[in-house]
Amino acid sequence: MKILVCITNVPDTTAKISFTDNNTKLNKAGVQYIIGPYDDYALARAVELKEKLGGSITVLNVGEAESDPQIRKALAIGADDAVRVNAEPTDSYFTATQIAAIAKEGGYDLILMGRESIDFNSGVVHGLVGEMLGIPSFSPVMKLDIEGTTAKFAREIEGGKEFLEAPLPLVLGCQEPIAEWKIPNMRGIMTARTKPLKVVEPIAVGDMATLGQYTLPAPKGACKMIPADQAETLISLLKTEAKVL
Amino acid sequence: MVLIFVELDNGSIKKTSLEAVAYGAAVAKATGTTATALAIGTADAAELAKTGAYGATKILHANAAELANENAMAYASVLAAAVKNENAEVVILPKSGLCDAMGARAAAKLGASIVSGVTELPDVSNGFKVTRSIYTGKAFATVDVKGAVKILGIKKNAIEAVEGAGSATVEAFMPALNNGDFVAKVTGQEKASGELSLTEADIIVSGGRGMKGPDNWQPLLDLASALGAATGCSKPVSDLDWRPHHEHIGQTGIKVAPNLYIACGISGAIQHLAGVNSSKVIVAINKDPEAPFFKAADYGIVGDVFDILPRLTKAVKDAK
Numbered sequence: 001m002k003i004l005v006c007i008t009n010v011p012d013t014t015a016k017i018s019f020t021d022n023n024t025k026l027n028k029a030g031v032q033y034i035i036g037p038y039d040d041y042a043l044a045r046a047v048e049l050k051e052k053l054g055g056s057i058t059v060l061n062v063g064e065a066e067s068d069p070q071i072r073k074a075l076a077i078g079a080d081d082a083v084r085v086n087a088e089p090t091d092s093y094f095t096a097t098q099i100a101a102i103a104k105e106g107g108y109d110l111i112l113m114g115r116e117s118i119d120f121n122s123g124v125v126h127g128l129v130g131e132m133l134g135i136p137s138f139s140p141v142m143k144l145d146i147e148g149t150t151a152k153f154a155r156e157i158e159g160g161k162e163f164l165e166a167p168l169p170l171v172l173g174c175q176e177p178i179a180e181w182k183i184p185n186m187r188g189i190m191t192a193r194t195k196p197l198k199v200v201e202p203i204a205v206g207d208m209a210t211l212g213q214y215t216l217p218a219p220k221g222a223c224k225m226i227p228a229d230q231a232e233t234l235i236s237l238l239k240t241e242a243k244v245l
Numbered sequence: 246m247v248l249i250f251v252e253l254d255n256g257s258i259k260k261t262s263l264e265a266v267a268y269g270a271a272v273a274k275a276t277g278t279t280a281t282a283l284a285i286g287t288a289d290a291a292e293l294a295k296t297g298a299y300g301a302t303k304i305l306h307a308n309a310a311e312l313a314n315e316n317a318m319a320y321a322s323v324l325a326a327a328v329k330n331e332n333a334e335v336v337i338l339p340k341s342g343l344c345d346a347m348g349a350r351a352a353a354k355l356g357a358s359i360v361s362g363v364t365e366l367p368d369v370s371n372g373f374k375v376t377r378s379i380y381t382g383k384a385f386a387t388v389d390v391k392g393a394v395k396i397l398g399i400k401k402n403a404i405e406a407v408e409g410a411g412s413a414t415v416e417a418f419m420p421a422l423n424n425g426d427f428v429a430k431v432t433g434q435e436k437a438s439g440e441l442s443l444t445e446a447d448i449i450v451s452g453g454r455g456m457k458g459p460d461n462w463q464p465l466l467d468l469a470s471a472l473g474a475a476t477g478c479s480k481p482v483s484d485l486d487w488r489p490h491h492e493h494i495g496q497t498g499i500k501v502a503p504n505l506y507i508a509c510g511i512s513g514a515i516q517h518l519a520g521v522n523s524s525k526v527i528v529a530i531n532k533d534p535e536a537p538f539f540k541a542a543d544y545g546i547v548g549d550v551f552d553i554l555p556r557l558t559k560a561v562k563d564a565k
């Protein structure tokens with residue numbers, strides 16, 4: 001079983017977002033970076049599948065050198081080797097093209113990633129990669145087992161879930177509760193240092209979409225507090241003032 | 246030409262899809278062209294023609310037994326065929342799991358730009374610039390979209406859909422289906438019936454750990470039912486299995502954008518707020534006056550949810 005796990009290097013979910021350079025760059029001061037939480041679920045399930053079925057896990061990141069600590073963490077959690085495509089991932093099509101190129105070379109049975117990155121929240125890279133490779137893609141996958149060359153999995157749908165079976169290879173966008181996040185142990189951290197991390201340059205993609213300026217939402221006005229003993233007035237305020245009822 | 250995909254739910258066009266039609270029609274108007282809708286699955290002609298009231302001149306209807314399940318791969322093939330057939334330059338999809346998946350695969354088939362999470366109409370005065378939500382609603386970015394075909398996934402409330410008078414011509418559209426799109430077998434489905442969808446709902450009543458246990462949800466459900474609202478919950482609540490996982494709202498759950506979001510006994514962790522910050526009006530009810538939710542809310546009540554919820558339900562019923 002050869003598994004490719006794609007991870008993103010993103011600001012922690014609690015990070016305060018602000019911008020610098022005339023609102024063209026994220027202000028990275030004081031921002032802690034993490035493996036994308038959804039990608040972390042994908043990685044955790046990959047490690048469990050490898051323990052059960054044998055095989056190998058390659059971790060792939062499209063990102064600049066600042067991704068390396070997160071890639072090392074993924075290696076410490078249980079990936080065997082890593083590839084970093086040295087480019088800032090600002091467009092889904094560009095990012096998917098890089099992943100598809102690496103995936104094609106490696107001949108993986110399973111390509112796992114998070115359902116979406118938590119910086120851009122697009123949720124389209126798995127579909128793009130699947131189509132670029134000419135193989136099926138599904139998301140968001142919340143349960144995954146492999147039997148021989150068949151994947152048996154559950155996908156969240158509106159108001160519930162759907163159970164599916166499909167032949168490998170597949171691209172899956174993952175989310176909880178597919179597995180529990182794994183914390184690297186000391187042995188993992190030690191061995192991660194010497195596991196191979198290959199850095200490759202991106203392949204050229206025509207200009208599809210270019211990021212311009214960032215903006216922050218307008219600040220929220222003060223919260224109107226209603227005394228508990230007059231809670232009922234909330235309903236009339238929602239009708240007459242907020243006009244949402 | 247602008248092509249808009251509309252999602253069907255048991256033969257009815259979803260509200261977010263009608264918004265997408267209005268959005269597509271506005272883009273068509275700004276670029277001096279027409280808007281065509283595309284629906285896949287079973288629906289009657291009168292329902293489909295409704296897209297005309299939101300600005301579509303024509304609606305393509307693809308219907309076949311094989312398309313009864315929401316199969317994103319097959320839907321993407323139909324969408325890509327429609328784009329080619331109609332020479333569409335801009336494709337609009339509402340933001341949803343199905344639409345993200347089919348939009349992505351169609352983009353790869355067509356070599357098209359794809360931008361998801363769009364929050365406003367594009368600026369077409371010089372190129373094609375859109376504003377999109379990033380960092381789970383914590384910020385926005387402008388994107389210059391450059392592909393010959395541009396696929397946009399639009400967020401709920403990106404435009405106010407006003408129903409007009411027109412009616413769209415319904416045209417059958419059935420491209421050849423690819424066997425490769427049907428390799429996956431659906432072996433089962435678990436779906437709560439009759440539930441309002443969180444992504445479509447105009448009002449959401451949501452509960453957190455302050456509800457103190459799975460058996461205490463009735464007052465919240467009563468208020469939701471009086472308001473015609475969908476129900477959601479915070480991450481700890483779904484982690485504890487007090488409520489089903491598909492109700493989890495937040496950064497790693499469903500992102501919602503209702504007109505009214507009522508948070509009951511939710512402290513307002515930043516990860517939860519990220520999933521609700523696109524709501525128009527937020528109400529927080531919490532016994533802790535220091536709960537961070539009050540900083541993100543428009544209206545707040547400090548008090549016991551079990552005292553306040555039944556009184557709000559009664560006030561809603563009395564006002565009817």
